[in-house]
Amino acid sequence: MGHPENAREFTRDIERTHWHDQALWFVREKRDRAARSVPEWEELRDQAARIKWHTMAHLDRYLEQFEANAKAKGIQVHWAKDAEAHNRIVLRILQDHQVTRLVKSKSMLTEECGLNPVLEQNGIEVVDTDLGERIVQLRHEHPSHIVLPAIHLKKEDVSDTFHEHLHTEKGNNDPTYLTRAARAHLREKFLAAEAGLTGVNFGISETGGVVVCTNEGNADLGAGLPRLHIASMGIEKMLPRLQDLAVFTRLLARSATGQPITSYTSHFHGPVEGGEMHIILVDNGRSTLLGDPTYRKALHCIRCGACINTCPVYRRSGGHSYGYTIPGPIGSTLGAFKDRKANRTLPYASTLCGSCTCVCPAQIDLHQQLYDHRQEIVKAGLLDRKKETTLNLAGWLFKHPKLLELGGKVLRKLVPRLPRPLVYNRFNPWGEARELPEMPAKSFKELYRERKGRQP
Numbered sequence: 378m379g380h381p382e383n384a385r386e387f388t389r390d391i392e393r394t395h396w397h398d399q400a401l402w403f404v405r406e407k408r409d410r411a412a413r414s415v416p417e418w419e420e421l422r423d424q425a426a427r428i429k430w431h432t433m434a435h436l437d438r439y440l441e442q443f444e445a446n447a448k449a450k451g452i453q454v455h456w457a458k459d460a461e462a463h464n465r466i467v468l469r470i471l472q473d474h475q476v477t478r479l480v481k482s483k484s485m486l487t488e489e490c491g492l493n494p495v496l497e498q499n500g501i502e503v504v505d506t507d508l509g510e511r512i513v514q515l516r517h518e519h520p521s522h523i524v525l526p527a528i529h530l531k532k533e534d535v536s537d538t539f540h541e542h543l544h545t546e547k548g549n550n551d552p553t554y555l556t557r558a559a560r561a562h563l564r565e566k567f568l569a570a571e572a573g574l575t576g577v578n579f580g581i582s583e584t585g586g587v588v589v590c591t592n593e594g595n596a597d598l599g600a601g602l603p604r605l606h607i608a609s610m611g612i613e614k615m616l617p618r619l620q621d622l623a624v625f626t627r628l629l630a631r632s633a634t635g636q637p638i639t640s641y642t643s644h645f646h647g648p649v650e651g652g653e654m655h656i657i658l659v660d661n662g663r664s665t666l667l668g669d670p671t672y673r674k675a676l677h678c679i680r681c682g683a684c685i686n687t688c689p690v691y692r693r694s695g696g697h698s699y700g701y702t703i704p705g706p707i708g709s710t711l712g713a714f715k716d717r718k719a720n721r722t723l724p725y726a727s728t729l730c731g732s733c734t735c736v737c738p739a740q741i742d743l744h745q746q747l748y749d750h751r752q753e754i755v756k757a758g759l760l761d762r763k764k765e766t767t768l769n770l771a772g773w774l775f776k777h778p779k780l781l782e783l784g785g786k787v788l789r790k791l792v793p794r795l796p797r798p799l800v801y802n803r804f805n806p807w808g809e810a811r812e813l814p815e816m817p818a819k820s821f822k823e824l825y826r827e828r829k830g831r832q833p
């Protein structure tokens with residue numbers, strides 16, 4: 378199913394759709410206040426974009442320097458050209474150490490690679506330790522957001538899930554009670570784990586170390602308690618110097634949740650005493666993206682989620698409607714680039730309002746990329762026939778303003794008089810989920826003329 382069909386499922390529950398929209402908007406407003414509190418915010422965005430441009434232009438050099446510096450610190454570095462290679466390397470390391478219990482902190486890369494099922498099929502228990510990720514894992518769902526994986530769930534849903542899996546009190550929805558239950562459950566998992574896997578927010582070429590940002594400290598426990606630490610890192614996470622990191626840490630948490638900084642910004646520069654640390658550098662299509670002048674900027678993404686929170690389509694259709702690992706505007710452009718046919722509906726999951734581009738701390742031209750994908754989808758003949766017909770009709774109508782005006786007049790008079798079933802039916806996606814807006818008494822043209830006449 379494409380995005381429209383999935384979104385229709387989500388929007389059937391009007392009350393939940395509204396609640397989801399408001400929850401995300403709350404985060405977006407926090408981001409705005411946090412951004413406004415930094416006078417040099419726009420300069421920081423400029424600087425971040427410049428650093429990313431430079432790094433991507435010399436990525437080969439920085440990756441090799443990173444590998445050499447990491448090895449000098451006793452870290453074992455592996456290269457994975459695709460998801461399959463990544464999963465194979467992780468499995469081999471774990472099997473070499475007879476690991477049967479793994480704790481894992483948030484990593485969209487391992488979601489992208491489909492790591493969990495591979496490990497589970499090989500008898501390894503994988504526990505996602507980020508609270509939101511653990512909730513969706515217990516429900517056998519995928520994260521619906523890259524920063525807030527369980528944002529589609531209410532506390533009542535979490536309570537039911539914990540009652541079923543962690544045997545908490547039935548109907549107790551108190552967030553503190555539920556969080557304590559999760560904490561106790563995860564502590565046991567941390568103590569029993571034989572290996573920890575973390576994602577990577579930034580890899581620093583000049584030091585060979587990696588930086589992981591979390592709010593729960595779960596990456597630190599996962600990397601510090603067991604003897605074996607594996608860090609999975611997309612090759613685009615590279616930064617040349619340690620001082621470049623300051624620009625991104627100032628942007629990341631403010632853009633993501635409106636916090637000045639994440640609670641934990643942890644630097645890993647080698648294995649724990651007597652242990653082993655492995656870094657897996659994963660390509661999985663990133664080199665191809667780097668070679669594409671139209672879409673390469675998508676590699677600048679620092680996965681803050683700001684474009685997702687602000688997107689009016691995401692807020693009202695939920696993350697699962699995208700059917701791709703990463704939802705929202707950045708996921709739509711990455712997904713369409715990766716597999717244009719399979720993800721052909723995603724670039725249309727946007728109003729092209731440009732809000733995503735405005736908030737992106739790395740200045741990625743998201744709405745332009747989505748627009749460009751649409752052109753290519755049409756050229757490749759991949760557009761759904763119904764949509765193509767509707768768009769052609771709309772295009773023809775906009776070229777005939779007199780007819781458009783007449784149509785507006787007829788609709789204004791006619792719609793309020795029609796029997797409800799003729800307006801609110803399955804052929805009218807808008808009317809299926811909500812009341813049509815009240816028709817204005819006057820046309821826009823009349824209102825415009827009136828206003829113009831009033832001006833001195």
Ligand code: SF4
Pocket residue numbers: 632677678679680681682683684685707733736737738739740741743
């Ligand atoms: S595209 Fe920009 S706004 Fe969206 S997640 Fe990436 S860095 Fe954040």
